């Protein structure tokens with residue numbers, strides 16, 4: 592049979608033959624203790640998990656699908672997307688090491704670097720979000736152990752040349768970790784582009800319904816997998832069987848939701864770009880947007896989240912825009928079925944090299960609603976914005 596697509600692959604494991612009569616989905620197995628029939632086999636891994644921490648059926652199935660999707664030798668589940676970033680850093684760094692990452696890195700990741708790791712003797716260096724490949728590599732010093740890549744990066748959606756950075760780091764013995772949440776493990780395969788560890792917040796598109804928190808970590812090299820396994824065992828990380836079950840449910844429909852939301856997002860982005868109140872739409876799939884060329888070269892799909900840079904304005908106008916919307920929830924996170932809006936200008940103050948934007952920055956997440964209804968709603972938001980500016 593010719594190779595099958597992600598859409599098929601993520602479903603076909605459910606209908607695998609030879610496991611007897613059973614429901615399509617595994618049961619939710621809530622367990623700390625697992626019982627054995629024979630004292631000589633109590634530690635026997637081939638009989639199934641020895642203890643609840645090893646993860647029951649849904650978690651194991653989900654790990655297999657994630658590893659398969661990422662082209663990884665193995666994948667791990669951790670309790671949040673943030674933990675998916677922090678666990679590899681804890682596993683692979685030692686005092687005296689340094690991490691290089693983008694100034695536009697996800698905020699809580701930045702806090703982990705500057706607070707937790709700094710207190711334990713690990714340094715962090717932040718390159719400007721729009722730095723060239725050469726400039727990023729020039730920032731790598733003798734102490735640098737990991738280049739942490741996030742592309743498109745948080746809030747400003749800057750892209751970097753991932754294959755070039757991965758190859759240069761490998762040549763210098765620097766490990767690369769990529770936060771691949773935007774691509775949901777689908778639109779970009781970090782490991783196939785030379786990245787050592789690919790992580791994502793399964794909270795976002797894999798969960799897809801804004802009802803769980805979870806992270807996924809995928810890697811290929813045996814020594815990296817060993818370090819990750821030890822860190823997870825040593826720190827006692829675990830995800831609940833109920834959450835693993837929900838993530839497994841979510842991943843079956845991931846490709847369809849992801850594609851449908853990206854289609855709507857592009858439609859909304861193109862429309863927003865024509866509006867006189869809008870200075871810029873930050874959305875790599877949009878021609879002319881920040882990151883468009885690299886996105887087109889390296890990615891096969893897109894998330895449905897974008898930055899909306901307004902012409903001027905202030906906090907009151909941004910809030911008026913948000914209050915005038917009725918279909919967009921005001922809430923953090925993204926990747927669920929529902930559209931969301933946030934005001935992000937205040938977040939930019941944490942950066943060392945804040946981007947020079949001509950106005951307020953809002954963030955839109957486009958859900959599974961009809962995009963025509965969303966554009967009508969945004970029309971009302973823009974009217975609210977304008978009314979506040981004229982007040």
Ligand SMILES: *Cc1c(COP(=O)(O)O)cnc(C)c1O
Pocket residue numbers: 671672673674676697741745770772773792793794795804805806924
């Ligand atoms: C949301 C997010 C995370 C963290 O995920 P949580 O499950 O909310 O902890 C990490 N990285 C990126 C880029 C994110 O957007």
